[in-house]
Amino acid sequence: MNLNPSELDDLLAAWAFGALDPVERAAIDRLVASDPSVADKAHELQRTVAALDTDLLAPPPTGLAGRILAEANARPPVLAQPSLPLDLLAHQIDALGELLDHLEPADWNRPAHPYAWNVRGLVAHLLVIEQYTAGVLGLEADGPVGDGHLQMGAEQIATWVDDPSPSLADAWRDRAEHTVEALRSGQGPAPDTEVGFHEWSFSVDGLLIVRAFEMWTHADDIRRATDRPLWTPLPSDLRAMSAFSVSTLPFLMAGVAPDALHNARVVLTGEGGGTFNLGDRATDAPSRQLTLVTDVVDYCHRVAGRVEPEDLDFTAEGDLDLARQLLDVASAFAV
Amino acid sequence: MIARIRVGDDEALAAVYTRYGSLVHGVATQLLGPGDAPDVTQEVFLSLWERPESFDPGRGGLRTYLAVRTRGRCLDRLRSATRRAQRETRVAESTPMTAPKVDDTAVGLVAAHHVREALSRLPDEQRRAVQLAYLDGMTYQQVAIAMGAPEGTTKSRLRLGLARLGRELSSWNLVNAGDPT
Numbered sequence: 462m463n464l465n466p467s468e469l470d471d472l473l474a475a476w477a478f479g480a481l482d483p484v485e486r487a488a489i490d491r492l493v494a495s496d497p498s499v500a501d502k503a504h505e506l507q508r509t510v511a512a513l514d515t516d517l518l519a520p521p522p523t524g525l526a527g528r529i530l531a532e533a534n535a536r537p538p539v540l541a542q543p544s545l546p547l548d549l550l551a552h553q554i555d556a557l558g559e560l561l562d563h564l565e566p567a568d569w570n571r572p573a574h575p576y577a578w579n580v581r582g583l584v585a586h587l588l589v590i591e592q593y594t595a596g597v598l599g600l601e602a603d604g605p606v607g608d609g610h611l612q613m614g615a616e617q618i619a620t621w622v623d624d625p626s627p628s629l630a631d632a633w634r635d636r637a638e639h640t641v642e643a644l645r646s647g648q649g650p651a652p653d654t655e656v657g658f659h660e661w662s663f664s665v666d667g668l669l670i671v672r673a674f675e676m677w678t679h680a681d682d683i684r685r686a687t688d689r690p691l692w693t694p695l696p697s698d699l700r701a702m703s704a705f706s707v708s709t710l711p712f713l714m715a716g717v718a719p720d721a722l723h724n725a726r727v728v729l730t731g732e733g734g735g736t737f738n739l740g741d742r743a744t745d746a747p748s749r750q751l752t753l754v755t756d757v758v759d760y761c762h763r764v765a766g767r768v769e770p771e772d773l774d775f776t777a778e779g780d781l782d783l784a785r786q787l788l789d790v791a792s793a794f795a796v
Numbered sequence: 797m798i799a800r801i802r803v804g805d806d807e808a809l810a811a812v813y814t815r816y817g818s819l820v821h822g823v824a825t826q827l828l829g830p831g832d833a834p835d836v837t838q839e840v841f842l843s844l845w846e847r848p849e850s851f852d853p854g855r856g857g858l859r860t861y862l863a864v865r866t867r868g869r870c871l872d873r874l875r876s877a878t879r880r881a882q883r884e885t886r887v888a889e890s891t892p893m894t895a896p897k898v899d900d901t902a903v904g905l906v907a908a909h910h911v912r913e914a915l916s917r918l919p920d921e922q923r924r925a926v927q928l929a930y931l932d933g934m935t936y937q938q939v940a941i942a943m944g945a946p947e948g949t950t951k952s953r954l955r956l957g958l959a960r961l962g963r964e965l966s967s968w969n970l971v972n973a974g975d976p977t
Contacts, residue, residue: 471948474955475936479871480929482937504855509962511863513930515911517822521837525821526813529838530806533845538804726807730799736806752807754800 469499477506541733543701546652546669547644552698553676554637557587560680561630564687569625571686576611578622580683584629585621587679589614591636594672597656598649598665600640610659637676644669661794670705671794673698678765678795693758699733703757706764706791707737713790721783724750729757751779753787763788766795798858801848809845816859817841820866827870827933836873840866867933874933914964922957925950 464472469492475481476489493503544552561584573583593613595601621629643649644665650656652666663671681691693699707727714722723740726749734757738744755763755775762768770788777784800808820840824833840862844851851861915923921943928939940950 471951471955474958475929475951477958478926478929478936478954479867480934480936480939480954482935483875500855506958506962507855507864508860509958509965510867510930511860512965513911513915513961514819514823514863514867517826518818519822519825519833521817521821522834525834525837526810526817529813529841530810532838532842533806533809536842536846538802538846538848540804726805728800728803728805728808730803734803736800736804749807754805 470502473499473503473506476503477510540735541696541700543704544695544697546666546673546701547641549698549701550669550673550676551638551641552695553673553680554634554641556692556694557676557680557683558630558634560683560689560692561634564630564683566625568683568687573682573686576682578618580686581624581629582618582622583679583682584633585618586611586614587676588621588629588633588636589617590672590675591633591640594658594668595636595640595643597658597668598640598644600643600649667705670702674702674706674761674765674794677702677761678767681767694733696733699731699757699761700735702764703729703733703761704735704737706761707739709794710787710791711739713793714786717790718786721786722750724748725779725783725787726752727787728752728754729760730754731757733757749779751777751783751787753777753784760791764791764795766792798848798851798853801845806845809841812844812858812862813841816862819859820862823863823866824870826931827867827874832873836866836869839869871933875935910965914961917964918957918960921945922953922960925953926957926961929954 472481472485472489476486476493479486481489489503493500543549564580569581569584570579572578573580576583576586578586590610590613592601650665653664655662656665656668658668658671677692677694683689684691694702707729710727711722724742725739726743727737727739729735729737740750742748753775754777755773759768759773759775763770763773770785773788775784775788797808797812801812817837821833821837824836824840828836843865844862851858855861915926918926924943925936925939928934928942929936934942936950936954937947939954940947943950945953
């Protein structure tokens with residue numbers, strides 16, 4: 462379609478009114494899609510036409526809202542399918558392993574906030590926890606036991622901190638991958654078996670998700686320590702971690718405020734997010750206590766204890782005290 | 797709200813409907829009459845629910861998006877062969893635009909007043925062309941026939957009329973007004 466500027470302007474105005482025949486409309490649609498300057502002009506005209514609609518208000522018939530919502534709920538949006546726990550863990554092992562492969566020698570000595578260790582110490586801690594996890598899963602007979610999460614294996618960590626050899630990364634990765642391979646081959650307990658991990662009890666699948674979460678968090682700790690940009694997991698991985706984290710909120714809330722949570726909604730926006738109803742009356746929307754909305758990655762950072770509730774960008778409709786309580790307990794598994 | 801709709805929050809869809817339902821239904825009623833307007837209203841909101849990524853905030857706010865989608869769907873229906881005959885009787889069966897609900901606020905009433913003012917200040921031939929295209933959903937060729945004017949002249953009238961409306965409505969901050977996303 463060859464048009465001089467005046468002809469184009471005439472057609473764009475008619476396009477904005479929807480007053481072109483189908484052939485011309487298709488041609489202008491293609492032009493708008495391919496030429497940003499034409500698109501700017503076209504959408505400005507479209508906004509003007511839409512402004513005219515201010516005078517065309519007509520309340521919809523009673524009951525239409527209910528029909529639309531019922532139909533919408535019958536067609537839920539296709540969201541990222543959550544990764545299987547073993548795949549999720551394997552992805553985080555790969556991501557951390559690749560990060561460690563690219564560290565410079567000096568990077569290993571950088572302080573790894575919020576811990577007292579340097580990066581080497583943090584990776585040694587991860588190695589200890591891999592050994593502990595293998596013991597919990599019955600994959601290693603002599604894994605470390607007792608002590609708290611951060612205190613566990615203190616002597617071993619101290620040894621690694623003083624050892625400048627690069628074998629620490631290999632040792633950690635070998636141990637982590639061995640756990641994944643063993644579980645994939647059917648060793649260890651069934652996925653729904655309850656196992657004790659520190660003071661908590663998780664299903665095996667839950668434990669794998671917690672470990673994946675920990676690995677992502679510590680990888681980001683190392684990225685911060687070495688001035689690298691933070692990393693966002695795949696949407697399917699985020700979905701698995703965020704969904705698991707939200708699912709633990711009723712249990713965690715029961716520990717601090719029994720009977721406080723009846724009907725709340727948590728909306729985690731962004732790829733890998735989702736909408737979650739919590740509480741024993743969670744489907745009774747008209748009496749919703751709270752709708753808490755935040756970005757899925759930000760929420761995961763909160764769960765990991767890397768963002769404080771007062772620093773989290775969120776909106777809450779309803780019970781603000783309940784929102785603060787949920788955000789407080791959300792990081793209960795963070796270490 | 798769009799970010800919430802993207803992750804399946806039906807309450808966000810309900811909030812958008814509460815805010816813009818009268819607009820969508822109003823545009824559909826104007827172009828198709830009251831019989832088809834609820835169906836189009838449902839289609840527009842379900843389309844937003846199923847394909848929220850089709851909304852591009854860079855092209856204008858949610859209000860603009862919904863109005864444009866509604867108009868597009870209505871015009872498609874209006875111009876289909878099976879609907880052509882119904883169109884002739886549409887005026888007879890249509891009901892007058894309803895006064896805005898209380899929750900559409902005084903701001904909406906003032907805006908509507910300014911829109912009417914801006915339309916009334918257009919030169920007669922531009923206003924007539926705009927009304928036939930905008931309110932009656934005619935193509936510019938149909939407008940040209942209705943006004944007994946050449947097609948080129950008709951397109952220019954639409955362009956000049958729209959440009960003038962744009963200036964006037966912008967001076968009242970009505971272009972993109974009420975468009976939080």
